[in-house]
Structure formats: C-alpha cells, structure tokens
Amino acid sequence: METRGIEDMFDFRRFPKDAVALLLLLLYSPVGICLMLMRIFIGVHVFLVSCAIPDSFVRRFVVRVMCSVLGMHVRQRNPRSRDKNTKLSVCNHVTEFDHNIINLLTPFNTPQLEGSTGFMCWARGFMEIHSASGQEAVGEFLQRYCSADGAPPLLVFPEEDTTNGRAGLLKFSSWPFTLTDSIQPVALRVSRPLLSLSTVESSWLTDLLWTFFSPCTVYHVSWLPPVSRQDGESTQEFANKVQELLAIELGLVSTKITKADKAEHIKRKRHSVPQTTTSATSGSIGLGFMAQSLGSDDHRIAKMAQQVKDVLPHVPISVITRDLAKTNCVDTTITNLLENREEASMEATETSAYGASRISSFPSGSSPAIKPAAKTFGRLPADRHMSLQQRKEALYNYARRRYIEKHGLDPEDSH
Numbered sequence: 024m025e026t027r028g029i030e031d032m033f034d035f036r037r038f039p040k041d042a043v044a045l046l047l048l049l050l051y052s053p054v055g056i057c058l059m060l061m062r063i064f065i066g067v068h069v070f071l072v073s074c075a076i077p078d079s080f081v082r083r084f085v086v087r088v089m090c091s092v093l094g095m096h097v098r099q100r101n102p103r104s105r106d107k108n109t110k111l112s113v114c115n116h117v118t119e120f121d122h123n124i125i126n127l128l129t130p131f132n133t134p135q136l137e138g139s140t141g142f143m144c145w146a147r148g149f150m151e152i153h154s155a156s157g158q159e160a161v162g163e164f165l166q167r168y169c170s171a172d173g174a175p176p177l178l179v180f181p182e183e184d185t186t187n188g189r190a191g192l193l194k195f196s197s198w199p200f201t202l203t204d205s206i207q208p209v210a211l212r213v214s215r216p217l218l219s220l221s222t223v224e225s226s227w228l229t230d231l232l233w234t235f236f237s238p239c240t241v242y243h244v245s246w247l248p249p250v251s252r253q254d255g256e257s258t259q260e261f262a263n264k265v266q267e268l269l270a271i272e273l274g275l276v277s278t279k280i281t282k283a284d285k286a287e288h289i290k291r292k293r294h295s296v297p298q299t300t301t302s303a304t305s306g307s308i309g310l311g312f313m314a315q316s317l318g319s320d321d322h323r324i325a326k327m328a329q330q331v332k333d334v335l336p337h338v339p340i341s342v343i344t345r346d347l348a349k350t351n352c353v354d355t356t357i358t359n360l361l362e363n364r365e366e367a368s369m370e371a372t373e374t375s376a377y378g379a380s381r382i383s384s385f386p387s388g389s390s391p392a393i394k395p396a397a398k399t400f401g402r403l404p405a406d407r408h409m410s411l412q413q414r415k416e417a418l419y420n421y422a423r424r425r426y427i428e429k430h431g432l433d434p435e436d437s438h
Contacts, residue, residue: 031190034219062235114209116180119227131178
C-alpha cells in the first residue's frame with residue numbers, strides 16, 4: 024500500500040487560502056449567518072419529527088427532504104447493489120454525520136464505541152453499547168447482533184476517525200471484519216463550496232453550525248458489491264482488501280496511517296505552532312529594524328557601512344549599519360565598535376585575540392609598540408585601566424591609518 028503524506032489527509036484550517044475564494048466567502052457571510060439562524064430553528068423541528076414518526080420509508084423521506092432545507096443533500100449511486108441480506112456494511116469516514124446521512128437511504132445501526140453516552144448518544148443516532156467492558160466483549164455482542172434475525176444491519180467505520188476525503192484512507196482496523204464473513208463496502212464522497220468540511224480539532228457541534236452556515240453540503244453514496252473472506256485469509260488481509268476496493272472506487276490511496284498516528288500528528292502540530300509564531304515574529308522585527316536603520320538615505324549609509332567593513336572585516340554588517348544610523352559618521356562608528364566589542368557580537372576573549380592578531384601584523388616601526396596583556400591582572404586598578412586604554416588606543420590608530428591609506432587622504436586633514 025502507498026503511504027500518503029499525513030498532512031494532506033486532514034484540514035487544519037476552515038477557511039480557504041485563495042484570495043478570491045476568501046473574498047467570495049466574505050461577501051456570502053451575511054447570507055450564511057441568516058441561513059444558519061434559520062436552519063437552527065428548522066433543525067429542531069427535524070429532530071422532533073424524527074423522534075415522533077416511527078422508523079419507516081415515510082420518515083426517511085420526510086427527514087431527507089427537511090435535511091435538504093438544512094443544506095445537507097444526499098445522492099446515491101448503484102442503489103440496486105445494496106444487498107439486504109448483508110448484516111454489516113463498512114464505509115470511509117469523512118464527517119461526524121456520515122451515519123445519519125446513510126441512514127436516510129436505508130435503515131442502519133451504528134455502534135458508539137467511544138464518546139458521549141445516554142441521551143446525547145441516542146440523539147445523534149448512535150446505538151449505545153457498553154464499551155467499558157472491553158473490546159472482546161464488544162466484539163462478542165456485535166457478533167450476536169449480526170446473527171440475530173430481524174435486526175437492522177450494522178454500519179461501521181473501520182478508519183475509526185475522519186479524514187478530509189481528498190487524499191487517502193486511514194488504515195482499516197481489523198476488528199469489524201471479525202463480525203461476519205460477508206461485508207458490503209460503502210463509498211462516501213462529501214463536497215462543500217468555500218469551506219472545509221471539518222478541522223482536526225473541531226467538535227461535532229461546531230461542524231454542525233458550519234454546515235448550517237454553508238450554502239450546501241452534498242453527500243455522494245456509492246454501493247459496492249458485497250465482499251466475502253476467502254479461505255485462509257486473515258482478518259487483517261480481509262480488511263486491507265476491502266480498504267483497497269474502497270480506495271479504488273474513491274480515487275484515493277490506501278495508507279498505513281492509523282488513528283493514533285493522526286492524534287500524534289495533531290499533537291506535534293499543536294506544539295510546533297508557538298515556535299513557528301515566535302520565529303516569524305523575530306524575523307519580522309529584524310526586517311523592520313533593518314528597514315528603519317537604512318531609512319531614506321539607505322544608499323549612502325550602505326556605502327559608509329562598506330567603508331567601515333573594509334577597516335573592521337570581522338564586525339557584522341548589521342551592527343555597523345545600526346551604529347551608522349545613530350552616528351552618521353565613519354570615524355565615530357569605528358571608534359564605537361573598537362570601544363564596545365560586545366555590541367559587535369564578540370566575546371571579550373575574542374576581542375583580545377582579534378586585537379593581538381591585528382597588532383602582530385604591523386610593519387616594524389610603523390606603529391607604537393603594544394605590550395602584550397599580562398598573564399595576571401595588575402594589583403592596582405590604575406594599572407589594569409592603563410593597559411586596556413593602551414590597547415584600545417593602538418587599535419584605533421591602526422584602524423584610522425588603514426582607512427586613510429585606503430582612501431588616499433591626507434593625515435593632517437583627517438584630524
């Protein structure tokens with residue numbers, strides 16, 4: 024099986040990236056808000072009608088028409104391929120309302136393996152089972168359910184979590200394929216203009232409100248012929264075969280990405296967002312600072328910065344530009360950088376080594392002799408201060424002389 028990038032299988036943002044689509048969404052938003060408020064009122068009546076009328080073809084037809092008013096349209100393909108004798112159907116999972124939509128076409132029961140229980144489980148259309156007793160007990164209960172006569176068939180989502188339905192299928196869990204030897208695959212495509220169907224961290228209630236806000240959400244249901252397990256075929260091999268059939272029908276790829284992999288990816292994504300935001304903020308501050316430093320006369324300051332860089336090649340150009348923006352003078356900037364080495368992003372030890380290497384390169388007799396730094400500090404503060412002052416003065420004289428020689432200036436005019 025091909026492994027598709029996990030980033031492509033889920034939506035992390037609700038709104039489109041395209042500027043034109045975003046503008047259309049902005050223009051539509053007043054209409055969408057009015058639709059959402061109206062559909063909330065109608066949705067309450069849909070729920071009451073579905074509770075009042077017994078399960079029958081009439082109820083499914085009435086609720087399907089009312090769901091169309093809510094913006095949830097259902098279309099099916101190959102309805103004759105639906106096998107009424109098959110007790111288990113499996114479907115890919117796209118939204119939190121997939122089981123409700125398919126139940127408008129034919130009666131199904133979908134077990135609620137985790138999440139809300141009690142009234143909320145029943146109101147959302149799930150069949151409540153006591154999953155706390157363990158997966159083996161749940162499997163035995165569902166096996167007995169599939170063997171019972173007269174019970175509606177089961178609809179299970181072996182992916183166990185939703186995807187965006189555009190890139191690939193999550194790896195099918197093997198436990199649903201232990202319930203029966205014959206399974207009918209159901210392929211589901213969902214489309215919606217302007218907005219994503221769901222995001223990785225949104226709740227079912229949030230998705231429902233966005234469904235009411237959207238102009239429409241179209242569900243395409245395709246019935247595939249039933250598939251039976253072959254002799255000697257393991258449960259996981261049977262699951263992989265059904266997954267591959269659904270992937271081919273949907274034009275997607277089968278992946279080995281599991282529900283746990285999705286949860287781990289969301290967790291990493293959540294932790295990486297603050298770091299990305301911090302880096303982007305630091306980068307924007309740096310760019311803004313450089314733009315402010317250059318100002319309107321950026322060409323002149325850039326030329327002056329290059330002159331200082333020729334004299335002090337080890338000083339970063341950003342530090343030189345920052346100081347020139349304050350002093351507007353080459354000589355003053357050189358003096359400042361020589362007197363304050365920390366601002367040039369150098370440690371004190373690097374300053375001593377840098378000064379010693381430059382002083383050792385003087386021609387004999389061309390500069391005053393500089394005493395090397397003593398191995399120990401002087402006992403008196405005055406001795407230590409004089410030693411540092413002499414080194415600073417020698418560095419300044421050397422830098423000044425290089426600048427004069429490079430630009431052919433008169434030493435007397437440079438004072």
